[in-house]
Amino acid sequence: MANEVCLRTLDLERPWLLEQYQSRGGYAMLKKILTEKMAPEAIIEEVKKSGLRGRGGAGFPTGLKWSFISRNAPGQKYVVCNSDEGEPGTFKDRDILRYNPHQLIEGMIIAGYAIGATRGYNYIRGEFWEPYERFEQALEDARNAGFLGENLLGSGFDFELHAHLGAGAYICGEETALLESIEGKKGQPRYKPPFPAHFGLYGRPTIINNTESLASIPMIMEKGGEWFADIGVKNSGGSKLFSISGNINNPGVFEIPMGTPFSELLAMAGGMKEGHKIKAVIPGGSSAPVIPGEQMMELNMDYDSIAGAGSMLGSGAVIVLDESNCMVKILERMSYFYHEESCGQCTPCREGTGWLYRVVHRIETGQGRQEDLDLLDDVASKISGKTICALGDAAAMPVQGMLRHYRDEFQYHIDHKRCMTGVG
Amino acid sequence: MTTTIEKDKTELFTAEIRAEIDRWIAKYPTEWKQSAVMGALMVVQDNNDGWLSTQLMDQVAAYLDMPSIAVYEVATFYSMYELKPVGKHKICVCTNVSCMTNKSDVIVEHIEKKLGIGFGQVTEDGRFSLKEVECLGACGGAPMMQIGKQYYENLTPEIVDAILEGLE
Numbered sequence: 001m002a003n004e005v006c007l008r009t010l011d012l013e014r015p016w017l018l019e020q021y022q023s024r025g026g027y028a029m030l031k032k033i034l035t036e037k038m039a040p041e042a043i044i045e046e047v048k049k050s051g052l053r054g055r056g057g058a059g060f061p062t063g064l065k066w067s068f069i070s071r072n073a074p075g076q077k078y079v080v081c082n083s084d085e086g087e088p089g090t091f092k093d094r095d096i097l098r099y100n101p102h103q104l105i106e107g108m109i110i111a112g113y114a115i116g117a118t119r120g121y122n123y124i125r126g127e128f129w130e131p132y133e134r135f136e137q138a139l140e141d142a143r144n145a146g147f148l149g150e151n152l153l154g155s156g157f158d159f160e161l162h163a164h165l166g167a168g169a170y171i172c173g174e175e176t177a178l179l180e181s182i183e184g185k186k187g188q189p190r191y192k193p194p195f196p197a198h199f200g201l202y203g204r205p206t207i208i209n210n211t212e213s214l215a216s217i218p219m220i221m222e223k224g225g226e227w228f229a230d231i232g233v234k235n236s237g238g239s240k241l242f243s244i245s246g247n248i249n250n251p252g253v254f255e256i257p258m259g260t261p262f263s264e265l266l267a268m269a270g271g272m273k274e275g276h277k278i279k280a281v282i283p284g285g286s287s288a289p290v291i292p293g294e295q296m297m298e299l300n301m302d303y304d305s306i307a308g309a310g311s312m313l314g315s316g317a318v319i320v321l322d323e324s325n326c327m328v329k330i331l332e333r334m335s336y337f338y339h340e341e342s343c344g345q346c347t348p349c350r351e352g353t354g355w356l357y358r359v360v361h362r363i364e365t366g367q368g369r370q371e372d373l374d375l376l377d378d379v380a381s382k383i384s385g386k387t388i389c390a391l392g393d394a395a396a397m398p399v400q401g402m403l404r405h406y407r408d409e410f411q412y413h414i415d416h417k418r419c420m421t422g423v424g
Numbered sequence: 425m426t427t428t429i430e431k432d433k434t435e436l437f438t439a440e441i442r443a444e445i446d447r448w449i450a451k452y453p454t455e456w457k458q459s460a461v462m463g464a465l466m467v468v469q470d471n472n473d474g475w476l477s478t479q480l481m482d483q484v485a486a487y488l489d490m491p492s493i494a495v496y497e498v499a500t501f502y503s504m505y506e507l508k509p510v511g512k513h514k515i516c517v518c519t520n521v522s523c524m525t526n527k528s529d530v531i532v533e534h535i536e537k538k539l540g541i542g543f544g545q546v547t548e549d550g551r552f553s554l555k556e557v558e559c560l561g562a563c564g565g566a567p568m569m570q571i572g573k574q575y576y577e578n579l580t581p582e583i584v585d586a587i588l589e590g591l592e
């Protein structure tokens with residue numbers, strides 16, 4: 001059971017074309033919903049039943065999120081798709097945009113119908129020029145086929161959809177920063193509450209979902225929520241796209257059932273390069289705490305299994321590291337990233353990420369002090385939960401994970417001013 | 425009064441650039457012209473050898489009826505806008521974790537040696553500039569880089585040579 005949902009057209013030639021998508025039943029569900037005038041509540045119910053949880057990282061139940069919108073409130077509402085894909089290690093939404101853009105479009109139209117929104121935006125990161133052009137072409141083809149615009153297929157329902165292009169800022173993946181960015185401002189997160197469901201894009205009720213979440217909707221509607229839920233395991237409905245990279249033979253994107261053993265995913269990805277031994281895995285994007293390789297080999301790729309090991313499934317970005325990696329160097333690079341990308345709005349994040357980077361950097365370069373590990377613990381705990389958005393936590397969690405599992409390696413660096421023998 | 429503003433605006437950019445910016449404006453509600461600022465800055469930058477001068481940012485502001493300061497804020501916040509001249513080919517190398525563990529440092533060193541420039545610098549002939557970037561969402565092809573709008577993946581020094589030689 002692979003490539004059954006978001007990548008279901010991948011085996012076709014030029015799978016991104018409208019006719020190819022339609023050859024697999026694409027847009028049939030939208031037609032059915034519109035011609036039968038399906039009750040919006042029934043759609044939301046089906047999505048709830050599917051057990052679909054947000055694929056952007058936080059894992060919030062999608063159906064529940066949609067039910068927060070007061071459908072009959074007057075005025076404009078919006079559907080926004082998050083294709084900012086900036087969490088290091090994540091490269092799955094790019095494949096949806098490149099290879100199956102119409103399924104995302106169909107998912108967004110259905111979402112609009114379900115919550116009573118007639119406009120949508122897809123926020124695509126600025127570097128994704130090729131996927132952006134592909135998506136724009138798909139929009140034009142969908143418009144010409146009558147799937148976008150006014151009075152879709154004579155149903156009386158209007159839906160218009162556009163792509164917004166980012167310009168290089170990880171923080172714009174945070175949902176409220178993303179909304180600010182569409183409004184033509186700096187991408188600085190808003191205080192929550194109010195949540196986007198009440199005060200979103202242009203101050204209007206808005207749902208914002210990840211690319212993969214929205215692209216899953218047409219199949220959930222076609223085959224039923226139960227079908228989707230049953231692909232996965234308890235609390236983790238469906239299949240999921242995993243972007244797996246690092247020191248492996250065949251990195252790439254794999255769409256597999258939730259609950260698949262990590263060892264199977266690793267095998268699909270060709271196993272470890274040059275026969276090296278697995279050392280550690282970052283299972284859900286760079287903010288997910290690291291898990292030692294041996295432990296990871298016993299875990300399954302679902303929310304509960306990964307959470308049980310003290311980490312998180314996040315965006316499904318799996319970074320596999322072999323024994324040649326120095327964990328101090330890995331953490332130094334990650335801390336540099338979060339410090340660079342902090343928007344600077346709140347002090348614990350702005351100052352704290354700078355501290356984390358400087359302290360890890362001095363350990364890495366042989367200037368570490370004995371008190372530094374306690375200092376890292378302390379700074380990380382002072383960021384966690386004390387910031388406007390979750391970037392602060394995203395910066396603190398990898399530090400906590402590294403010190404939990406590889407404290408001895410950090411200590412060695414401080415004592416000997418170099419890496420442990422046999423390491424990087 | 426409005427007519428003079430309209431007249432000024434048509435003088436700001438070439439017809440092609442105006443048409444492209446207008447396409448961005450049309451994507452957003454009429455009262456939210458400001459939403460087009462990111463698209464407009466990209467269009468203008470692409471038509472100005474890859475960078476934005478203060479004068480151009482002021483012109484974008486006038487075109488979108490925004491205060492200049494609001495445009496500067498956007499232009500300085502996002503990393504893809506360049507406020508100084510860059511090379512004809514802007515080489516952006518990812519050095520984040522997946523690329524790093526697949527030896528992006530070898531790629532960086534190779535380019536630095538070959539072109540005689542470091543991060544943030546432009547070659548004397550103005551052909552190339554080099555920039556370190558964060559994860560570009562293509563870690564499956566690590567190590568990777570972007571030049572202009574194009575991604576190049578699974579790099580080796582030899583592949584880099586071939587790519588650079590293939591550019592005009």
Ligand SMILES: Cc1cc2nc3c(=O)[nH]c(=O)nc-3n(C[C@H](O)[C@H](O)[C@H](O)COP(=O)(O)O)c2cc1C
Pocket residue numbers: 053054055056057058059060062082083084085086087170171172173174175176208209210211213214389390391394
């Ligand atoms: C710093 C930061 C970066 C984020 N980056 C992304 C991203 O690139 N893509 C994404 O879908 N969600 C990202 N998120 C999560 C979004 O805020 C939001 O939860 C998500 O888009 C909701 O969609 P979902 O429920 O379908 O996952 C990020 C969150 C934070 C705090």
Ligand code: SF4
Pocket residue numbers: 171188189341342343344345346347349350387388389390391392
């Ligand atoms: S936590 Fe960091 S990134 Fe988020 S709003 Fe505060 S300063 Fe900005």
Ligand code: FES
Pocket residue numbers: 088089090518519520521522523524558559560561562563564566568
């Ligand atoms: S780490 Fe280089 S593209 Fe993701």
